[in-house]
Amino acid sequence: MLAALSNTGIRVIVSVPNEQLLAIGNSNATAANWVARNVAAHFPSVNITAIAVGSEVLSAQPNAAPLLMPAMRYLQNALVAAALDRYIKISTPHSSSFILDSFPPSQAFFNRSLDSVLVPMLKFLQSTGSPLMLNVYPYYDYMRSNGVIPLDYALFRPLPPNKEAVDANTLLHYTNVFDAVVDAAYFAMAYVNVTNVPVMVTGTGWPHKGDPSSEPDATSDNADTYNSNLTSSGTPKHPGVDVPTYIYELYDEDTRPGSTSEKSRSNDKCIWRTLG
Numbered sequence: 001m002l003a004a005l006s007n008t009g010i011r012v013i014v015s016v017p018n019e020q021l022l023a024i025g026n027s028n029a030t031a032a033n034w035v036a037r038n039v040a041a042h043f044p045s046v047n048i049t050a051i052a053v054g055s056e057v058l059s060a061q062p063n064a065a066p067l068l069m070p071a072m073r074y075l076q077n078a079l080v081a082a083a084l085d086r087y088i089k090i091s092t093p094h095s096s097s098f099i100l101d102s103f104p105p106s107q108a109f110f111n112r113s114l115d116s117v118l119v120p121m122l123k124f125l126q127s128t129g130s131p132l133m134l135n136v137y138p139y140y141d142y143m144r145s146n147g148v149i150p151l152d153y154a155l156f157r158p159l160p161p162n163k164e165a166v167d168a169n170t171l172l173h174y175t176n177v178f179d180a181v182v183d184a185a186y187f188a189m190a191y192v193n194v195t196n197v198p199v200m201v202t203g204t205g206w207p208h209k210g211d212p213s214s215e216p217d218a219t220s221d222n223a224d225t226y227n228s229n230l231t232s233s234g235t236p237k238h239p240g241v242d243v244p245t246y247i248y249e250l251y252d253e254d255t256r257p258g259s260t261s262e263k264s265r266s267n268d269k270c271i272w273r274t275l276g
Helices: 018-025 028-040 062-081 112-128 138-144 177-191 220-229 268-275
Strands: 012-016 048-053 089-091 093-095 132-135 199-204 245-247
Touching: 012 018, 012 028, 018 028, 018 062, 028 048, 028 062, 048 062, 062 089, 062 112, 089 112, 132 177, 138 177, 177 199
Parallel strands: 012 048, 048 089, 093 132, 132 199, 199 245
Antiparallel strands: none
């Protein structure tokens, strides 16, 4: 896969699987070997810009949380030793569910039970110039809201001014869920005195199929609408500041446990349109 991306200029994030956190988080040498094999051997012909350490570890595998910071630090040490830290950043993707009370965004805060891991991690991101990686799926916010969030607000469809959501503390107007969640992350970081850490959305999209009885809005038309309207050109809190955004995903996951929508999140048409 990396060979196929060689000399394309496409920005690539290489991920450390969750099951490898134990080995890397316990050994500087293992982290160095991992970087040598999976990053240094392919750079710069492959435009590797970041290493994602695990995936949604704090929510999906909280028992592995104590290994997250050691793994990130060991990998950073390996990048420094290889003189690659100027080009490649270390971070870890989070589920947006670790942000509590995300609306209004100005009152958002992180799950305080995660502070012992989260605060040092945010300080690490700040000191290394790395982004906060966030997976943002307005579809699931819409589904959990039980009708409170309008479908158009989740799909980036234009809203009349009286339907826009307004943060009473900042008077910022929000026309879609995506921008509100990204800004909630910025406000939550400020709550723990962390600034100047950009948000990168490492996964977003809309399922193209769902269970007809319980997921009627997971359709190809809505998926196309979401992806066609998705932009990364700033939020109300940071207008004009790009939010690097990756669309999930190229293939369906038919054997994945969970709902039909969880298995049906391929966005191949949109991805190939973007790459083209």
